[in-house]
Every structure is written in structure tokens, then in C-alpha cells.
Amino acid sequence: xxxxxxxxxxxxxxxxxxxxxxxxxxxxxxxxxxxxxxxxxxxxxxxxxxxxxxxxxxxxxxxxxxxxxxxxxxxxxxxxxxxxxxxxxxxxxxxxxxxxxxxxxxxxxxxxxxxxxxxxxxxxxxxxxxxxxxxxxxxxxxxxxxxxxxxxxxxxxxxxxxxxxxxxxxxxxxxxxxxxxxxxxxxxxxxxxxxxxxxxxxxxxxxxxxxxxxxxxxxxxxxxxxxxxxxxxxxxxxxxxxxxxxxxxxxxxxxxxxxxxxxxxxxxxxxxxxxxxxxxxxxxxxxxxxxxxxxxxxxxxxxxxxxxxxxxxxxxxxxxxxxxxxxxxxxxxxxxxxxxxxxxxxxxxxxxxxxxxxxxxxxxxxxxxxxxxxxxxxxxxxxxxxxxxxxxxxxxxxxxxxxxxxxxxxxxxxxxxxxxxxxxxxxxxxxxxxxxxx
Amino acid sequence: xxxxxxxxxxxxxxxxxxxxxxxxxxxxxxxxxxxxxxxxxxxxxxxxxxxxxxxxxxxxxxxxxxxxxxxxxxxxxxxxxxxxxxxxxxxxxxxxxxxxxxxxxxxxxxxxxxxxxxxxxxxxxx
Numbered sequence: 001x002x003x004x005x006x007x008x009x010x011x012x013x014x015x016x017x018x019x020x021x022x023x024x025x026x027x028x029x030x031x032x033x034x035x036x037x038x039x040x041x042x043x044x045x046x047x048x049x050x051x052x053x054x055x056x057x058x059x060x061x062x063x064x065x066x067x068x069x070x071x072x073x074x075x076x077x078x079x080x081x082x083x084x085x086x087x088x089x090x091x092x093x094x095x096x097x098x099x100x101x102x103x104x105x106x107x108x109x110x111x112x113x114x115x116x117x118x119x120x121x122x123x124x125x126x127x128x129x130x131x132x133x134x135x136x137x138x139x140x141x142x143x144x145x146x147x148x149x150x151x152x153x154x155x156x157x158x159x160x161x162x163x164x165x166x167x168x169x170x171x172x173x174x175x176x177x178x179x180x181x182x183x184x185x186x187x188x189x190x191x192x193x194x195x196x197x198x199x200x201x202x203x204x205x206x207x208x209x210x211x212x213x214x215x216x217x218x219x220x221x222x223x224x225x226x227x228x229x230x231x232x233x234x235x236x237x238x239x240x241x242x243x244x245x246x247x248x249x250x251x252x253x254x255x256x257x258x259x260x261x262x263x264x265x266x267x268x269x270x271x272x273x274x275x276x277x278x279x280x281x282x283x284x285x286x287x288x289x290x291x292x293x294x295x296x297x298x299x300x301x302x303x304x305x306x307x308x309x310x311x312x313x314x315x316x317x318x319x320x321x322x323x324x325x326x327x328x329x330x331x332x333x334x335x336x337x338x339x340x341x342x343x344x345x346x347x348x349x350x351x352x353x354x355x356x357x358x359x360x361x362x363x364x365x366x367x368x369x370x371x372x373x374x375x376x377x378x379x380x381x382x383x384x385x386x387x388x389x390x391x392x393x394x395x396x397x398x399x400x401x402x403x404x405x406x407x408x409x410x411x412x413x414x415x416x417x418x419x420x421x422x423x424x425x426x427x428x429x430x431x432x433x434x435x436x437x438x
Numbered sequence: 439x440x441x442x443x444x445x446x447x448x449x450x451x452x453x454x455x456x457x458x459x460x461x462x463x464x465x466x467x468x469x470x471x472x473x474x475x476x477x478x479x480x481x482x483x484x485x486x487x488x489x490x491x492x493x494x495x496x497x498x499x500x501x502x503x504x505x506x507x508x509x510x511x512x513x514x515x516x517x518x519x520x521x522x523x524x525x526x527x528x529x530x531x532x533x534x535x536x537x538x539x540x541x542x543x544x545x546x547x548x549x550x551x552x553x554x555x556x557x558x559x560x561x562x563x564x
Contacts, residue, residue: 076470107471110467110469110529112495114468114492114493114495115468115469115470115471115472115493116468116472116473116474116475116491116492116493117472117473117474117492117519118474118475118491118492118493119492119493120471120472177474177519180474180476180517180519181474181476181489181491184474184475184476184489184515184517184552185476185478185488185489187515187552187554188476188477188478188489188513188514188515188554189478191513191554191556192478192480192511192513195511195513195556196511209452213452213562217562217564223454223456223536223564224536224537226454226536226564227454227535227536227537227564228537230452230454231537231539234451234452245450245451248450248558249448249449249450250448252448252450252556252558253447253448253556256447256448256554256556260554267552270515270517270550270552271517271548271550271551271552272550274474274517274518274519274550274552275549275550277474277519279472279519279521
């Protein structure tokens with residue numbers, strides 16, 4: 001940056017008599033200098049609350065206990081869930097000390113909920129709820145005081161997240177899915193046609209298998225005992241029944257492999273079509289999340305208080321014409337907290353905050369220009385006072401190259417000051433300074 | 439039974455039925471989340487479902503007493519349309535016969551790849 005600054009200065013000296021003439025050149029130069037310095041380009045004011053941070057967290061319980069996203073267990077089946085629980089609890093001999101988990105019960109139990117794109121395109125409340133419901137749990141113990149967590153206490157939390165409304169996939173995606181189903185149907189029929197023709201080796205295996213099954217049946221007088229014994233033998237890879245089934249599976253598989261080789265073109269078409277699917281939806285969505293965490297003082301379960309609690313809701317709309325809208329409301333409660341009031345006196349009481357905001361976004365997948373208008377309202381309640389403030393910001397950006405953007409923002413900050421930000425503002429301000437007639 | 443670490447897309451097995459009028463039902467659950475699937479289900483030479491999209495829950499195949507000696511054939515193609523994984527699976531569940539049975543099949547595919555699953559289940563009457 002220092003080098004660039006010196007170069008800019010040198011350029012300024014060289015052009016000082018012809019400023020107006022070279023205004024454009026200078027502007028481009030400054031722009032390039034800014035772009036070459038990514039830190040400057042994407043510098044952000046961290047003290048501001050960003051709308052995206054208010055979005056309902058994926059894991060509310062873990063969020064309340066400040067777990068990192070990577071530390072949250074997300075088992076995808078029942079055995080993974082058991083493994084995770086066993087590992088965290090030393091084979092179920094003690095309570096986990098630091099553990100956060102997200103459980104999607106309907107996915108784990110896999111009953112009457114279709115998680116394929118067919119099911120995920122349904123919009124009725126029952127299906128949407130089952131597909132999106134996540135139960136979130138967390139336990140935390142710390143060694144030293146960190147973020148209001150005390151080493152003498154144990155913290156536990158429970159949370160939930162689900163969607164009430166979800167739009168269908170957009171027309172392009174629905175057309176892609178229909179094409180995929182058509183090609184899959186064609187492939188299934190081709191495989192079925194070939195697999196239905198059995199060779200002598202297969203027929204011989206079937207005859208041997210039938211004899212084995214009939215012989216096994218003779219040993220039992222009731223059907224349940226027979227079925228259980230058959231299941232046992234089918235699951236024992238060294239049994240003759242299992243070996244026979246395996247041999248026939250291999251013969252079928254080799255037939256399928258030949259068919260797939262023949263239908264290579266169809267497989268490629270399926271792959272090309274699947275690539276076009278991007279999962280985008282059009283319409284309204286509404287998500288709700290909530291959670292509460294407790295502090296168990298002296299690590300005793302009969303001595304507890306609410307540590308913090310929160311509820312989030314997000315309403316969104318994705319329009320056809322690249323226009324989308326997002327509305328968020330968050331309520332957070334932090335009971336019995338120490339804080340300093342306006343008269344700089346240390347107080348203790350409940351602190352709760354309501355954050356609400358909306359964002360109108362215009363963005364296209366192919367266009368380089370994106371713009372948004374963002375409004376954020378914040379009210380903090382304490383036992384003694386309540387403060388409210390708001391922020392309104394207009395953002396615009398233009399992609400010059402794939403990872404380089406010209407950004408511009410303008411609006412009112414929480415403290416009432418008018419703000420302007422972004423690398424475009426920096427460049428324009430610099431240029432205006434040079435161009436002044438003094 | 440399949441080794442969990444290996445791709446397993448083919449199933450040949452026998453399901454025991456009795457002589458009652460209770461229906462035997464078929465459930466096909468496709469995974470992982472976000473994949474796209476179509477299934478063909480045939481009983482002997484009769485097409486029960488020609489091109490069923492997505493999962494199938496408790497589809498009545500027939501009564502126990504009518505199923506002995508018949509073979510159920512299933513061909514399911516699962517194509518990877520999921521954003522964050524390439525895992526495909528097919529869980530076949532049979533209910534209503536002598537005992538409940540579940541057969542899990544699975545395969546990892548390349549990005550946007552397809553897996554073709556095939557099952558032949560013969561009903562054996564006790």
C-alpha cells in the first residue's frame with residue numbers, strides 16, 4: 001500500500017497541470033490500487049450489527065452456548081447418533097462435558113417423509129415441518145471464565161428449528177427434475193429388460209437355493225421361527241444360503257454393468273441434466289427457531305437458573321424477477337447480567353434485546369450489478385431503561401472481475417450519523433479532493 | 439449382507455409370507471437428502487409401478503396368501519442432485535409378512551452421477 005501510495009503521489013505530480021484531462025486515468029489508477037489491496041477493498045465496520053447475523057441459527061442450542069459450527073455433531077443415521085453419544089459420554093458412563101448435537105428426528109427414523117427432490121418440492125405444512133425440524137442440544141463446561149460462562153457451573157441448552165412455509169423449486173428446476181425422471185425411467189426399463197433374462201448359471205443357483213430353503217423349512221413347525229432362522233442365515237456371510245444369494249447378486253450386477261456400458265450416452269445425459277439443477281425456489285418462506293440455556297450452579301441439577309434464551313423468525317420471498325426480500329426478528333434474553341447504565345453506574349438485571357430488520361435485494365445470477373436496501377431496528381430493555389435505535393443502509397456493488405467488486409453504501413448508522421462506505425466511495429472522495437478548484 | 443464400507447446396489451433375497459389375507463407392503467426410502475430417484479416395481483410380469491418418483495411408503499403388493507412363489511423386482515435409479523454430498527442409498531422395507539425385514543443398499547457416486555439399484559425378492563410361503 002505504501003508503495004502504491006508513493007506511486008499515486010508521483011502520478012499526481014506528473015499530472016498536476018492537466019488534472020481534468022487525466023481525471024479518468026487517475027480514477028482507474030486509484031481503483032486498481034484499491035483492488036490490488038483486498039484488505040482495503042473489503043474493509044468492514046465490525047461494530048455494526050449485520051442483518052445476516054440475525055438470521056435464525058442452524059443450531060439454536062449450540063448458538064446460545066457459543067459453540068463453533070464445526071464442533072456441532074450432526075448424525076445422519078441412528079448408528080451415527082449412538083456412536084456420537086457413546087463417544088461423548090465415555091460409553092454412556094458419564095454426562096458429556098462439552099457437546100452439541102443437532103438431531104433431525106424425521107430423517108433419522110425415516111418414516112413417511114420423502115427427502116428426495118420429489119418430497120422436498122412439497123409445500124404442505126406437514127411435509128415441510130418434518131423435513132426441516134431440527135432438535136438442537138448442548139452441554140458446556142469451561143475451565144476459566146469465558147464469555148459469561150463460569151468454571152463452577154455446568155450449562156445445558158435445548159433448541160429447535162423448523163420451517164412453516166417453503167416455496168416450490170422454480171420453473172427451471174422443475175423442468176430439470178422432470179427430464180431426470182424421464183431418463184431414469186428409460187434406464188430402469190432397459191436394466192429390467194436385460195436382468196429379466198436369466199442364464200443357466202443363475203437358474204442352477206435358484207434350484208440349489210430352493211432345495212436349501214425347503215430343507216430349512218422342515219426343521220421348523222412355526223413360520224416365525226423359520227423366518228427368523230432364515231434371516232439369521234441370510235445375514236451370516238459364511239452360510240450357504242447367503243453365499244447363493246451373493247452369487248446371484250453378482251450375476252445381476254454384472255448384467256447391470258453391461259447395460260450401463262451400453263447406455264453410456266443416457267448416463268452422460270443424466271449427469272449433464274443433473275448439473276443444471278441448482279435447488280433454487282420461488283415464493284415465500286418462513287423459518288422459526290428458538291432455544292433456552294440453563295446454568296446449573298455448582299454443577300448441581302437442583303440449583304439452576306436460565307442463562308439465556310432466544311427466539312428467531314425469518315420470513316423471506318424469492319421473486320421471479322431477481323427481486324428478493326428478507327425480514328428477520330430476533331428476541332434475546334440474558335437474565336441477571338451486570339451492565340453499566342447511562343449514568344455509568346454498575347447495575348444488575350435482566351437484559352433483553354429485540355432486533356428486527358428487513359432487506360430488499362435486487363440481484364441476478366448473470367448480471368454484475370447487485371443492489372439492496374437494508375433496515376435494522378434494535379431495542380434493548382433492561383430493568384431500568386430501554387433504548388431503541390435504527391439503521392438504514394443502501395448497498396450497491398458491481399463485479400469488475402470474478403472476485404473483485406466495486407462497492408458503495410450509504411445510509412444512517414445506529415448513532416444517527418450519515419455514513420458512506422465502500423471502495424467506490426474511497427476512490428471518488430480521493431478524486432474529488434484532487435479535482436477541487438482552490 | 440453388505441459390508442457398510444462397500445458399494446452395494448444389488449439384492450437377491452427371500453421374504454417369508456403366511457397364508458393370511460393380510461397385505462404385504464413395500465417401502466422404498468431413497469437417500470441421502472436431496473437426491474432424485476425413479477423406481478420401477480414389477481411383481482412377476484405385472485408392472486405395479488412403472489416410474490414412481492421419490493420414496494414409496496407402505497405400498498400394498500398383495501395379500502400374504504397370494505404371494506407365495508412370486509417374485510418382486512425393483513429397479514431404482516438415483517441421480518445425485520444434492521448440493522453437499524454424493525451419497526446415494528436405497529432402503530427396502532417389507533412389512534405384513536411373517537416378520538419385518540429391512541434391506542439397506544448404498545453407493546457413493548461422482549458429482550451428478552447415477553446409481554442403479556436392483557432387487558429381486560422371492561416370496562416363500564410357509
